[in-house]
Amino acid sequence: MIRLTKAKALWIYETMVRIRRFEERSIELFQAGELPGFLHAYIGEEAVAAGVCAHLTPKDQITSTHRGHGHMIAKGLHYKGMFAELYARATGYCKGKGGSMHIADQDLGALGANGIVGGGIPIAAGAALGLKLKGENHVVVSFFGDGASNEGAFHEGINIAATWKLPAVFVCENNGFAESTPRATHQAVQDIADRAKAYGIPGIVVDGMDPQAVFEAAGEAIAHARKGRGPTLIEAKTMRFLGHYVGDPGTAYGHDKEVGKWLKRDPLITFAETLEKKKWLSKKSIDAIHEKVNKEMEEAIEFARKSPEPELDDAMTDIYATV
Amino acid sequence: MREILYREAIIEALDEEMARDDSVFLLGEDIAEFGGSYKTTVGLLDKYGAERVRNTPISEQGIIGAALGAALVGMRPVAELMYIDFSAVAMDQIVNQVAKVRYMFGGKANTSLVIRTQGGAGRSSAAQHAQSLEAWFVHVPGLKVVMPSSARDAKGLLKASIRDDDPVFFIEHKLLYLEKGAVPEEEEIIPIGVAEVKREGGDLTIVATSSMVGKSLAAAEELEKEGVSCEIIDPRTLFPLDTETILASIRKTGRLLITHEAVQRCGWGAEIAALAAKDAFDYLDAPIERVCAKETPVPFSPKLESYVIPGKDDVIAGVRGMLETV
Amino acid sequence: MATPLPMPKLGLTMEEGTILKWRKDEGEAVEKGEIILDIQTDKVEYEVESPDGGLLLKTLAGEGDVIPCGTDIAVIGEAGEDISGFGSAPAKAPVAATEPAAADASTPPTPPPAPAPTPAPVAPASAQPAPEGRVFASPAARRVARELGIDYRTLKGSGPGGRIVQADVRAAAASGIPAAPAATASGPAAVAGSTPLAGMRKIIAERMLSSWSQVPRITMQAEVDLTNLLAVREASRQAWENDLGVKVSINDLILFYTARAVRRCPAVNVRLTENALEQMQDVNIGVAVAVEQGLMVPVIRGADQKSIDAISRESRALAEAARAGALGLDALEGGTFTVSNLGAYGVDHFSAIINHPESAILSVGAARERAVVRNGEVVARTTAFVGINADHRVVDGAPAAEFLSTLKEMLEHPKVMPA
Ligand SMILES: Cc1ncc(C[n+]2csc(CCOP(=O)(O)OP(=O)(O)O)c2C)c(N)n1
Numbered sequence A: 001m002i003r004l005t006k007a008k009a010l011w012i013y014e015t016m017v018r019i020r021r022f023e024e025r026s027i028e029l030f031q032a033g034e035l036p037g038f039l040h041a042y043i044g045e046e047a048v049a050a051g052v053c054a055h056l057t058p059k060d061q062i063t064s065t066h067r068g069h070g071h072m073i074a075k076g077l078h079y080k081g082m083f084a085e086l087y088a089r090a091t092g093y094c095k096g097k098g099g100s101m102h103i104a105d106q107d108l109g110a111l112g113a114n115g116i117v118g119g120g121i122p123i124a125a126g127a128a129l130g131l132k133l134k135g136e137n138h139v140v141v142s143f144f145g146d147g148a149s150n151e152g153a154f155h156e157g158i159n160i161a162a163t164w165k166l167p168a169v170f171v172c173e174n175n176g177f178a179e180s181t182p183r184a185t186h187q188a189v190q191d192i193a194d195r196a197k198a199y200g201i202p203g204i205v206v207d208g209m210d211p212q213a214v215f216e217a218a219g220e221a222i223a224h225a226r227k228g229r230g231p232t233l234i235e236a237k238t239m240r241f242l243g244h245y246v247g248d249p250g251t252a253y254g255h256d257k258e259v260g261k262w263l264k265r266d267p268l269i270t271f272a273e274t275l276e277k278k279k280w281l282s283k284k285s286i287d288a289i290h291e292k293v294n295k296e297m298e299e300a301i302e303f304a305r306k307s308p309e310p311e312l313d314d315a316m317t318d319i320y321a322t323v
Numbered sequence B: 001m002r003e004i005l006y007r008e009a010i011i012e013a014l015d016e017e018m019a020r021d022d023s024v025f026l027l028g029e030d031i032a033e034f035g036g037s038y039k040t041t042v043g044l045l046d047k048y049g050a051e052r053v054r055n056t057p058i059s060e061q062g063i064i065g066a067a068l069g070a071a072l073v074g075m076r077p078v079a080e081l082m083y084i085d086f087s088a089v090a091m092d093q094i095v096n097q098v099a100k101v102r103y104m105f106g107g108k109a110n111t112s113l114v115i116r117t118q119g120g121a122g123r124s125s126a127a128q129h130a131q132s133l134e135a136w137f138v139h140v141p142g143l144k145v146v147m148p149s150s151a152r153d154a155k156g157l158l159k160a161s162i163r164d165d166d167p168v169f170f171i172e173h174k175l176l177y178l179e180k181g182a183v184p185e186e187e188e189i190i191p192i193g194v195a196e197v198k199r200e201g202g203d204l205t206i207v208a209t210s211s212m213v214g215k216s217l218a219a220a221e222e223l224e225k226e227g228v229s230c231e232i233i234d235p236r237t238l239f240p241l242d243t244e245t246i247l248a249s250i251r252k253t254g255r256l257l258i259t260h261e262a263v264q265r266c267g268w269g270a271e272i273a274a275l276a277a278k279d280a281f282d283y284l285d286a287p288i289e290r291v292c293a294k295e296t297p298v299p300f301s302p303k304l305e306s307y308v309i310p311g312k313d314d315v316i317a318g319v320r321g322m323l324e325t326v
Numbered sequence C: 001m002a003t004p005l006p007m008p009k010l011g012l013t014m015e016e017g018t019i020l021k022w023r024k025d026e027g028e029a030v031e032k033g034e035i036i037l038d039i040q041t042d043k044v045e046y047e048v049e050s051p052d053g054g055l056l057l058k059t060l061a062g063e064g065d066v067i068p069c070g071t072d073i074a075v076i077g078e079a080g081e082d083i084s085g086f087g088s089a090p091a092k093a094p095v096a097a098t099e100p101a102a103a104d105a106s107t108p109p110t111p112p113p114a115p116a117p118t119p120a121p122v123a124p125a126s127a128q129p130a131p132e133g134r135v136f137a138s139p140a141a142r143r144v145a146r147e148l149g150i151d152y153r154t155l156k157g158s159g160p161g162g163r164i165v166q167a168d169v170r171a172a173a174a175s176g177i178p179a180a181p182a183a184t185a186s187g188p189a190a191v192a193g194s195t196p197l198a199g200m201r202k203i204i205a206e207r208m209l210s211s212w213s214q215v216p217r218i219t220m221q222a223e224v225d226l227t228n229l230l231a232v233r234e235a236s237r238q239a240w241e242n243d244l245g246v247k248v249s250i251n252d253l254i255l256f257y258t259a260r261a262v263r264r265c266p267a268v269n270v271r272l273t274e275n276a277l278e279q280m281q282d283v284n285i286g287v288a289v290a291v292e293q294g295l296m297v298p299v300i301r302g303a304d305q306k307s308i309d310a311i312s313r314e315s316r317a318l319a320e321a322a323r324a325g326a327l328g329l330d331a332l333e334g335g336t337f338t339v340s341n342l343g344a345y346g347v348d349h350f351s352a353i354i355n356h357p358e359s360a361i362l363s364v365g366a367a368r369e370r371a372v373v374r375n376g377e378v379v380a381r382t383t384a385f386v387g388i389n390a391d392h393r394v395v396d397g398a399p400a401a402e403f404l405s406t407l408k409e410m411l412e413h414p415k416v417m418p419a
């Protein structure tokens, strides 16, 4: 088993803080009317992205979802490019063409967030195939939600990866809801991980509020994949602390009642306590991390605000490579 | 006449048809407690219960296939695809199954179902949530395609669609949901396949769909001040198409501008242009003009989005270009 | 493999065709189904499509050449293909002056006749008022110009890029601008435009001349009272429309009765060949139809055997097809007697030229109320002047008159309700 070292633990904690603060600030800016479009906040699920990505190098790849900011930050994308993208600026990761739901940086192994639920899953299988064919020992992680596990793309993508023993890890962030639909009313299985049986691969349920548990489960699955033994389906039980999108109070479908017990297990609090107990963190060092993150964040927001908007002509570029 | 929102008109149509006919039921993502992502099914769960207002898994192909299956055994399902963009996920069921079953099986199969969805840009929803894909469906024999531009049309046409014995692909527009319009209190069925002259004029015919109808009406107001009189025709149904109303107008005005929010290339407007070039050739006094989205995916940036998507000013510029004199 | 294109055979009776115009030059690319030339039969003009895609490698006959059906006139293929196997088509010279046969046996054999020289096209008159090159006018402007008889080519366009638009044509018409440019003050009459004599116009010209110059006509007219016929039509209109689905016109009734009158008076249903007088078996009534480029005479076969609704339907369909240029050759063949009705133009009486080799033609003028004397009193009746022109070589005056009076009697006392 891969043990959580102090360095990794601190990286995970800081990454979770970075994600949390990014989301909090984005919501404020969105509500202040500074950001166009809409946002799906990752708050509450930070342990999953951080715990998984702690194992990844920039050469490893991920695919992500509409709720993708956390994955991108954990994969090493910087605030500036992300904020600039949310602000629809030319300096954004996607030149202002993608927005919140479509952040990507292929140089850093972030193949792309996705507005189509389930859309990233077969792409991850294909990326894993490509890496395998190239003989590179990298892995691909595909993040997606419980709702996505009902799309044909989920079954088709995982089956392909399993059949060809591709170096992929499928991480289902089961937050109990697909938009407004409680999980129990959109599928009959209790654990999505059970579906792994149908593809002949390992399926693991892990507590998505526990960074260490996620780290360990992901470590095993990734090692398995790197050894050429094929994919794993990890189901991380987690919860988004907010509505489906910023502005959704979550009251129409019982999310507000469900979320209470999960708030007590906020990984930013529990993990800080754990690390404090281990003396790997202190109040002071926690403050220092927050301060550093905040400073970086405000700089990035300033950068984004000052960045130019794309030119009108930019609308017509990047459609083709050669036309 | 009282005024209600376009989305309320949709709810009313669904409500009235469900009350009238027990075989009508709804299925789609988040349409129950949530009342739909665009609040077009609010209140129906309470009224008709979870059997008839069914939240589905996120399984677009499953939704459409299930609707077809239910229709085959005599139900009249109304399936909702949250965004027209997601129809791509369900394309096999829509194109190879729903559209084909009647013909392929010799005409006996019952395929009375409605696929409701919404499209269009204008909310910085970016490339996968803002497309206008109506031409795809018009291109498939076996589907009827309806695209209402007002609350009144939305209600009357949705009721007609639900009662229709053919599959109807019913395309709403996300920006129109919050527009108010006069809708009669008493029941009104607007027949499929009948265009409406939204504004009479003599100098030029504008054939506009969905969101472009309102933009064209606004453009016509401004052009009127310049002494240009535009006739605006909303086909309302893209197939079957009311060619006579369109041709009669072209024969009257001699000029045709077509505007839709979908990209120009191979858009539905090309079909109208071909129709005019053939059946009103001798009446055309100017080349046919199209005012459509630029040929690119929809960008996230509001600045780029409004550049790519045609607006009132684009319609005005298009009209002026056609009437320009030497 | 190079594909030869033979002169098509467009009807049972077509033996040869004249090449009117090559639309493609040698070496030009053609697509399968693309029109590559126009030909002329003795009845219609026809657009010939390419049987294959590729290059028009060679044309084997020139414009104006008369080529027998089935003879190759062009070769389609790929660049560089060997087409030496295709010689030029043996054209039949339209007016070939034959050399007298050589008397001296020692002289070398006469070379095969050279392909008929292409008749020199009529040079367009220099006083062409229309501007050089293509005139840009909208389809609507062209249509309105056609309707108002305006020569749009002389107008100045106000549309984008100077395009002539409908409004320009209407303005020109309103301001009284003459259709043709104003008459020149002195000198020979100015020619406004010139079209090479070809196609249908050429045929009409030849036919009319030969009929006029070779056929001695006898002409007679009678005023026919159509009041009763109109009453019959009125009385039956509803039934025809509802039961038979046709709107029967006066002309339909005239065709109907003419066919029966011809059947009753076979003396007008004859044909003179080189050395025989042929009595025609069927009554096939030709109906003169004015079309854009001239005149066509589609035929209602066995018209005396046909019911009024059949006649009505067929005459309408034929006229529409003629105007749309969609008449097949077969519809133009086999007439034995022609009816020409100019009533719609308000013409009272006229004398039509016999559609040779037929021997008689009926002219029908406008039906209108006229003062006539009945029982010593002047009364208003709806009448029309109906006349026959007959080939006096084969139709004597009395039989012609008898035909006319038979027809008059039928039209004035329509005893049987046509059905
Ligand atoms: C193909 C497709 N269908 C529906 C949607 C609309 N939609 C966006 S997010 C979402 C819920 C996704 O649920 P889940 O996969 O559990 O992810 P979560 O939002 O819970 O993170 C839905 C229905 C979509 N974007 N794409």
Ligand SMILES: [Mg+2]
Pocket (backbone or CB within 6 Å): A145, A146, A147, A173, A174, A175, A176, A177, A178, A179
């Ligand atoms: Mg979920």
